[in-house]
Amino acid sequence: MGEVIVITSGKGGVGKTTTTANIGAGLSLEGKSIVVVDADIGLRNLDVVMGLENRIVYDLVDVVEGVCRLRQALIKDKRYNNLYLLPAAQTKDKNAVSPQQMQELTVELAKEFDYVIVDCPAGIEQGFKNAIAGASKAIVVTTPEVSAVRDADRIIGLLEANGLKNPQLIINRLRVDMVKRGDMMNIDDMIDILAIELIGVVPDDEHIVVSTNRGEPAVSNNESIAGQAYRNIVKRILGEDVPFMDLETDQGFITKLAKMFGFVKKR
């Protein structure tokens, strides 16, 4: 029985979809079998980010409505073994499925895959409720912006209210130079507010833009610092104890932070 992880954020544009694609690809590189599920019905993107848009014939709504079998709707990734995508419908909206149906669907998927990763839509309405319905674990993505952190806080509250205790946090698009100058929220402040376990910090990286546009997850790109960050996140999901990257900070605040959370052995 696999694990169902929902990637959520509340705010839009913080990198849920990119994170989903990269974690999915990363887990696949680690030899796990994965299905990534796009729960963003009506505004689907995960297929585009993964470069699989032209392969979509059936989608999640077709499966739920019984138009096709689950197997028929799953799209095999073109690069990674054991990575499958269940795309969202684009011509429908969030009300096309119910949380009950999503839960049944994820249970079905979890029987066959090691990990089911659900890409949650922005917002806290029907789409969010659908996405978290079958999840047993949640990862909250935020960026170092006051608004994103505020929304992440709201989402963590909603997740806990829905029985998803102890969500984990990914801080995305951190710009170390700006943090150094004090122009960007630093990680400590965010952890202070959100008070959940940090599972990764992804630095702002041009490679992500390129890879997203090309439909190739950055996780396999060794030159990409964000790709490295995603590889570390994947290892942490798998339960490995990986030290946080030193993002060229002399102060080593991430290391300090990591120490605080026990990811790095104290020297």
Add this chain to the structure above:
Amino acid sequence: MSENAVVFKGTKEGLYILIKEDMDLDKIKHNLNDKIKPSKRFFEGAKIVNFKGKKLTKDEFEELKELVENDYGMSVLGDYTEDPDMLSDKEESKEYTQYEKLPYDNVVQDKVLMLRATVRSGQLIEFMGNIVIVGDVNPGAQIKATGSIVVMGTMRGVAHAGSNGDYGTYVAALNLLPAQIRIGDIISRSPDGLGVRASVPEMAVVKKGMIFVEPYLPNR
């Protein structure tokens, strides 16, 4: 209510008497009388081209003709005819006339949905017949027709022609860059990668059970 059972109608060819279809002969006669009596002078000597509207039997025609000619002093020029055209009183809606036999047999006269718009992501255009889009179709949009699809712009979405299983349909576009083309139950997807394609008008057809994309104006 029987007021309009009979109508006089002037056309280029002359005067017609239009008769409502569901009227019996007595009513028609009565109505004619009512109409002509008050202005008998005016109608005297008028030339009637023919009767129109109701399908008359030969006997009915003769009876009416006699009535109009003898009682009211008008003359009916036309002869009795069973021509179904006489049933129609819409001179304005000229039927499509084929002046010369067209040299091809692939002339289609099905229903067509004409759409002057950009079809955007998430929009699904579905029609029983052919679809012509005057505009672009963006990625994430879907066009589904039981007939053929013509896009007078760039086709970037999913096109599904012959959705009832007709392999004889096609997808044509000024710039054919679809994510997917489906004709009948055959599906083909665009090649991966950002390949640069010559932007000549192209069409997708089924040949030997596969979808082929080729320019339909080879000399462009």
